[in-house]
Amino acid sequence: MRLRIILLTLSFVSMFSAVSSGATPQTFLTLNGQGINQTFTPADGTFSVSNSAEEVSISFHTPTFSQFWNLDFGSPNTRKFGWGEYEGAQRTAFRSPTRPGIDVSGDGAGCNTDTGRFLVSDFALNTDGTIARLAIDFEQHCEGAPPALFGSFRYNSAVAAVPRVSVANAYTLKGNAGTSDGLVTLSLCLPSTKVVQVAYATADASAVQGIDYVNTTGTVTFQPGITAQTITIPIMGNVVARGNKVFRVKLSAASGAPIGSSSAGILIRDPNVNLTALAMSSQAGDFVGQGLEYLITESDGTFTPQNSGNVVTVSINNGDSWETDFAGPTSARLAPGDYENAQRYPFQPAGTPGLSVFGAGRGCNTLTGNFEVLQAGYSSVSILQNFSANFEQHCEGAVPALFGWVRYHAKLQQFSVTDAVISGSSAAFTVTLNPSSATSLSVNFATADGTAVAGTDYVSTSQTVIFSPGVTEQTVTVPLLNPGATSKTFYGKLSSPIGAAVWVGQGSATF
Numbered sequence: 001m002r003l004r005i006i007l008l009t010l011s012f013v014s015m016f017s018a019v020s021s022g023a024t025p026q027t028f029l030t031l032n033g034q035g036i037n038q039t040f041t042p043a044d045g046t047f048s049v050s051n052s053a054e055e056v057s058i059s060f061h062t063p064t065f066s067q068f069w070n071l072d073f074g075s076p077n078t079r080k081f082g083w084g085e086y087e088g089a090q091r092t093a094f095r096s097p098t099r100p101g102i103d104v105s106g107d108g109a110g111c112n113t114d115t116g117r118f119l120v121s122d123f124a125l126n127t128d129g130t131i132a133r134l135a136i137d138f139e140q141h142c143e144g145a146p147p148a149l150f151g152s153f154r155y156n157s158a159v160a161a162v163p164r165v166s167v168a169n170a171y172t173l174k175g176n177a178g179t180s181d182g183l184v185t186l187s188l189c190l191p192s193t194k195v196v197q198v199a200y201a202t203a204d205a206s207a208v209q210g211i212d213y214v215n216t217t218g219t220v221t222f223q224p225g226i227t228a229q230t231i232t233i234p235i236m237g238n239v240v241a242r243g244n245k246v247f248r249v250k251l252s253a254a255s256g257a258p259i260g261s262s263s264a265g266i267l268i269r270d271p272n273v274n275l276t277a278l279a280m281s282s283q284a285g286d287f288v289g290q291g292l293e294y295l296i297t298e299s300d301g302t303f304t305p306q307n308s309g310n311v312v313t314v315s316i317n318n319g320d321s322w323e324t325d326f327a328g329p330t331s332a333r334l335a336p337g338d339y340e341n342a343q344r345y346p347f348q349p350a351g352t353p354g355l356s357v358f359g360a361g362r363g364c365n366t367l368t369g370n371f372e373v374l375q376a377g378y379s380s381v382s383i384l385q386n387f388s389a390n391f392e393q394h395c396e397g398a399v400p401a402l403f404g405w406v407r408y409h410a411k412l413q414q415f416s417v418t419d420a421v422i423s424g425s426s427a428a429f430t431v432t433l434n435p436s437s438a439t440s441l442s443v444n445f446a447t448a449d450g451t452a453v454a455g456t457d458y459v460s461t462s463q464t465v466i467f468s469p470g471v472t473e474q475t476v477t478v479p480l481l482n483p484g485a486t487s488k489t490f491y492g493k494l495s496s497p498i499g500a501a502v503w504v505g506q507g508s509a510t511f
Contacts, residue, residue, distance in 0.1 A: 023158035025133070029060055029069065030161060031104075033149040034142075040069075049131045049155055053080050055092065055101065056134065058153055067107055071153060073118055073136060074101030077302075082123050085261035087168035087185050089116045096301045096319040104140050104149060111142035117228075119166055119189035119260045122157045135159035137189035139227055148227075150190055163192040164260030165222070167200070167249050171267040171299040175237030175504040176432035177473065178418030179214065182233040182266060184249055186220050189227075189260055196222040196256035200249055202233060207245035207268055212236055222256075233266065237418060237504075239434050241272040269297060271416075271503050272434065274386070274409050276303050278316055278324065279501035280357075285400035288362045288393070293495055293502060296322070305384040305408050310334055311345070311354070312376065312387055314406055320360040324406050326371055326389055327354030333378065340370045357393050357404060364395035375410050386410050405501040411435075413500040415443045417492055420478070420509035427458065427478045427509040429492040433467045433500060441499030442466045445476050445492055450508070452488035457481055458509075480511060 027047055030039045040047075045062040054075050061068035072092040075081040076099055091114035092101030102116045122135035134155040139148050152161035165188055172182035188196060201217040202209065209215040214234035222229060233249070250263045269275070278296045282289020301318025310328035315321070325345040328334045329352055344367045345354030355369045375388035388410035393402045405412060413435060420427035431445060446462035447454060454460035459479040467474065476492065489510045494502045 023160070025156045025158045026154050027156060029058075029071075029151065029153050031069070031149060031151045034147050036149065040067075047155065049134060051081065051125075051129075051131050056081055056131070056136075058155075060106075069104070069106030071136075071138075071151075072101065072103040073120075073138070076100055081120075083120050083261075085117070085119050085166035085168040085187065085189075085264070087117045087170065087187065089118065090114060090319045094319060096317060098299060098301055099319065102138060102140055104138065104151065111140070113143055114140055115144060116140040116148075117168070117185075117187055117189075119164060121164065121189075121260055122154075122159045131155060133157045137161065137164070139187075139189070152190065161190065163188045163190045163196065163257040165196055165198045165251065165254050165257050166259070166261035167251055167264040168261065169264045169266070171269060171297075172233075172235055173416075173504050174212075174235055174268050174270050174272075175416040175418055176239050176271075176434045177237045177416075177430050178421070178507075179234040179236055180416070180419060180504045181506075181508055182213065182235045182268070184231050184233060184264070184266060185228055186231060186251070187228045188222055188257060191225050191227055192222065192257055193224050194256045195224065196254070198254040198259065199252050200231060201252070203248045203250055205246040205248050205265060207247035207266075209247070210236075212242070212245050212268055213247050232508075234419070235268055237416065237432075239272055242270055243273050244268060244270050267299065269299065271412055271414050273411075275407055275412060276409060277407050277412060277501075278303075278314070278322060278404065279412070279414075279503075280402060280404040281495070281497055281502065282402045283400040283496075285398065286402045287395045287398075288358060288364065289402040290362070291400075293505060295502065295505070303408060305387060307334070307378060307382060307384045312384060312389075314387065314408055316359070322359030323356070324389075324391070324404070325354065325356040326373065326391075329353045334373060334376055336373045336376060338370070338372050342369045342371060343367065355391060355393060357391065357402060364393070366397065367393055367395055368397060369393040369401075384408065403497070412503070413437070414503035415441075415494055415497055415500055416502075416504035417445070417494050417507040418504075419507045420492065422480075422483075422509065422511045425480045425483045427480060427490075427511065429476045429478070429507050429509070431465045431474045431476060431494065433472050436470050436472045437467065437499060438469050439499070440466060440468050441497075443494050443498070443500075443502065444496040445494060447478055448491045448493055450489035450491055452482075452485070452490040452509075452511075454490070455481075457485055457488050458490055478509065483511060485511060
């Protein structure tokens with residue numbers, strides 16, 4: 001299950017202690033990694049900082065501009081820039097509005113795409129709104145590659161540039177049964193030369209242990225040079241519409257490094273309520289989907305609906321830009337029903353439905369397809385209240401298809417898979433469908449290695465799981481070849497759904 005960032009209220013108690021009483025405020029920039037090892041102070045050139053509600057921009061240049069650097073950091077659009085750990089950052093100018101931003105470039109070098117994280121451990125404004133103090137430590141990866149650029153920026157700040165261990169806000173998905181893995185990242189803001197340990201524990205907020213999640217405690221160890229570790233919190237699945245809930249992960253008892261951000265909120269997204277999402281399943285050879293599975297929720301991006309006459313458009317910004325267009329064959333407002341023999345919108349012939357799904361710089365020149373509108377509610381001529389549609393699209397008349405499910409304030413029929421239950425020499429995954437269907441639906445299941453290896457620790461298993469009318473659960477049993485192993489893990493993954501979207505697409509088996 002992928003981890004993505006949400007914005008919840010942070011606890012800043014431990015971060016305020018990062019400002020050392022009596023220490024001298026400093027201004028400097030340090031950069032280490034990717035062949036760079038530099039420190040700049042005001043004696044070397046000119047620093048400038050500027051800010052808006054959601055972004056901070058920093059620049060440095062020597063008097064002759066022989067060296068220059070620009071740093072841009074942004075918060076998600078649901079909160080103002082401020083103290084805290086920011087995980088899962090994308091390139092600032094092109095990030096999803098729901099994600100933090102990072103972009104460090106200089107001396108003619110920069111990233112086309114960025115991933116990374118940063119910790120703000122000191123931030124204060126003057127009465128005129130300009131920055132009075134700022135302390136940021138960051139880790140940036142270009143083009144998704146492992147090598148990182150680490151750095152620290154201080155502006156009139158007494159916070160030392162040392163590794164600090166933190167936890168950031170995140171979200172996860174609730175399944176229909178059993179448990180699934182909620183993944184949370186703990187991180188060091190800078191590499192450490194020493195072993196760092198920190199204890200963690202879950203705590204209730206609106207989510208309740210034993211109902212929404214399994215109470216979990218433990219200790220994480222960072223070996224020298226390691227800056228990120230993942231902990232797993234079991235999320236409890238059911239088909240009760242409890243709504244989205246939040247629990248917290250709290251850090252304590254750190255050794256080897258101080259704590260930066262000590263607490264984070266973890267959102268559990270419930271699929272049993274009206275939701276907004278785009279799910280897609282692409283067959284191999286499809287140009288738009290590239291043969292991949294997609295799930296974009298409101299934690300991943302922003303959804304903008306529009307309706308004009310007989311056309312409904314839902315646009316999504318998740319760092320990539322996606323757009324789904326549905327047009328009726330007449331001038332009548334789009335209504336529930338089947339729309340067959342669709343062609344590319346807005347170039348479809350008169351009397352023909354229009355369809356166009358494109359994004360990430362990829363689209364069809366010509367297309368054929370069909371879509372079904374399940375729900376379409378309008379609160380005014382131009383405002384869409386709710387919308388639900390499923391589609392099938394083929395580019396350039398090719399056989400490979402892009403299948404998809406668009407929901408805007410509507411219910412989503414979905415497949416999920418649980419973590420496996422280990423019994424003797426077998427691991428049993430439960431694949432679920434919710435709600436049930438009046439027709440047969442199916443989804444593919446296949447195992448994938450983790451620390452456990454197929455053929456050595458378990459039997460590689462793949463099959464199509466079929467749900468006959470009314471059926472909501474099926475079991476896939478995987479034989480274990482090494483049941484006495486210690487903490488071996490492999491995964492069961494869902495793909496190629498027919499008739500419903502994939503929600504929780506991966507379960508784990510640990511034995």
